[in-house]
Amino acid sequence: MKKNIIDELSWRGLITNKVPGVEKELKKRTTIYLGFDPTSDSLHLGSLLPIIILIHFQKMGHKLLVIIGGATGMIGDPSERKNQRLFLNQETIQKNIESIKKQLSKLLGFYSVEFELLNNINWIKKISLLEFIRNVGKHITVNNMISKDSVKKRINHGMSFTELTYSLIQGYDFLYLNMKKNCLLQVGGSDQWGNIITGIEIIRKETGKKAYGITFPLITKSNGVKFGKSEKGENIWLDEKRTSxxxxxxxxxxxxxxxxxxxxxxxxxxxxxxxxxxxxxxxxxxxxxxxxxxxxxxxxxxxxxxxxxxxxxxxxxxxxxxxxxxxxxxxxxxxxxxxxxxxxxxxxxxxxxxxxxxxxxxxxxxxxxxxxxxxxxxxxxxxxxxxxxxxxxxxxxxxxxxxxxxxxxxxxxxxxxxxxxxxx
Structure with missing residues (x-):
């Protein structure tokens, strides 16, 4: 590696948490994954940050896996949300997936970034409910799940079992990619830290391997508003039809x-x-x-x-x-x-x-x-x-x-x- 990717991301203010030992792992070519849930037909300014981080990793010679959550998108990540998301139907999710694929290909292609694009529905649909709760659910305790910030913020106001399983499914994604693609590092926003740790724990207990995670900050402006929101609270979209x-x-x-x-x-x-x-x-x-x-x-x-x-x-x-x-x-x-x-x-x-x-x-x-x-x-x-x-x-x-x-x-x-x- 020509440079230390951790040093590069750190001076730019792009790291909030990292699993100990990741610096040593990243001294060699590492397979990294980052996911996007198709909750809309367009990415927005907040989505641009993980894409930028992927480009930094690719410039340092690492291999990239980009996951579009055809499965997790049917549930919706409860992180940083006050209420449960409205469920999208499969037709809408599929349309969103196609739109996001085009945007990702264009944005990463601009910098000639090589990446493999995958959809987690392709492996989630192959595992039965009984297999999942026996072989995956056994690795994570309920105490562990409810101790995560994303759950603690919602538990007293009501959180469905569907939302609670999101972390397990994302953890299974990491296990699958680890076993099939030798993926050792997951990158996500700071609100994903608990989900990433769940995946690392599942990998450790299932395979005995060590895996890693890095999170980047959820950027806010000085007034506390999440960056990428307009003064009216609307997202700044990357699709010119939604934001000119x-x-x-x-x-x-x-x-x-x-x-x-x-x-x-x-x-x-x-x-x-x-x-x-x-x-x-x-x-x-x-x-x-x-x-x-x-x-x-x-x-x-x-x-x-x-x-x-x-x-x-x-x-x-x-x-x-x-x-x-x-x-x-x-x-x-x-x-x-x-x-x-x-x-x-x-x-x-x-x-x-x-x-x-x-x-x-x-x-x-x-x-x-x-x-x-x-x-x-x-x-x-x-x-x-x-x-x-x-x-x-x-x-x-x-x-x-x-x-x-x-x-x-x-x-x-x-x-x-x-x-x-x-x-x-």
Whole structure:
């Protein structure tokens, strides 16, 4: 191995727990596994962290197994959850699996990462209930299971037997991969530590072998919100149909200066020397947000491609640069306008509604730009509402002459909130 993978991950802040002796094991080529449950049809920003860690391991020469939980996805991991997950049907799980496969192949393929993709339903379905509870369940005591943090947090509020078995099934995955693929290390989020230890214990008791585990942190922002969630609590998805590339870019641009110094270590592959240089440059002129731009650029090019990144920068310039005011905004061609429409919150409205004109507050109510007409009225009085980048101070009647290319109206509230209406 060219470098010590533990040292590399540690300085980046990517290790919370590790089983003693793992450093020695990782001095030679090791088979590592990491799993994803298909609870959605898209991965999100939180899912990106384990993918980044896999890439670090692959760069160090280790062999990767990526497991999609067709079996565990039917139960749902109870870790970090207040209530039991809603069960997904097999058709939905299969669709999710196919979507996640494509995303994983694209994301890991970008860095030419070699990996073997497996689905745990293929071995779980072959073991009967009696075999499972006799041959696997015997290795783990109930006392051990209920002592885990993921269980203790839920046990007093009610936890189903189905959820309790999740840890055993994940432990069996590790045993199966150990026996069939000589897998010696499982990697997962810090909430998976108990499940990983269960697998290690099952392997030890069943085979006498020593296995290992490493966990990475569940990243949160300074306000305690899990990283990857928007201000509204919605996930920042990797699928552009669920989170537009523009909103994805803005998420990174709005991260605080303190946090971005941490995230450039976590979410990019720059060397320690390069990162220290970028941080010093950023601190000289933090108002230029060079660090946020650097991270946003790297990640968007990775996830969405260079062409999409150029389009996002174009949209950002139009929305935020002062030169696109008055007549300049009205000279935008249809391609650029439609690109804005695709990437920011929008609504399609019938052109018929403009025959007699429509008052601003009524249109704002229709697009749900504000939670109530009263709040919209207050924003008007505070000069916080803009139409086509012009400040609006009263409830005007909007007509065709107010539209860009006789089709679009761009709304803005404050500095960062945009909404576009298209009339057809």
């Amino acid at each position: 590339p523009f909103l994805f870019y803005q998420f990174w641009m709005n991260i605080s200066d303190t946090e971005i110094e941490n995230f450039i270590k976590i979410y990019t592959f720059y060397s320690k020397e390069s990162i220290e240089k970028y941080i010093l440059k950023h601190r000289e002129n933090p108002e230029k947000r060079s660090l946020q731009k650097k991270v946003a650029s790297e990640i968007i090019k990775w996830i969405h491609g260079k062409k999409v990144y150029k389009k996002v920068i174009e949209i950002t310039n139009i929305l935020f640069c002062k030169k696109y005011i008055d007549k300049k905004l009205f000279t935008l061609d249809e391609r650029k306008l439609f690109s804005i429409y695709e990437n920011i919150p929008h609504l399609l409205v019938s052109h018929k509604e403009l025959k007699k004109g429509i008052f601003l507050l009524d249109l704002l109510k229709k697009v749900n730009f504000f939670s109530s007409k009263n709040k919209a009225n207050k924003a008007l009085k505070a000069n916080s509402i803009f139409i086509n980048k012009k400040s609006i101070k009263k409830n005007i009647l909007i007509q065709e002459k107010d539209m860009i290319r006789k089709k679009y109206i761009l709304f803005q509230f404050g500095k960062k909130n945009f909404f576009i209406v298209k009339f057809e």
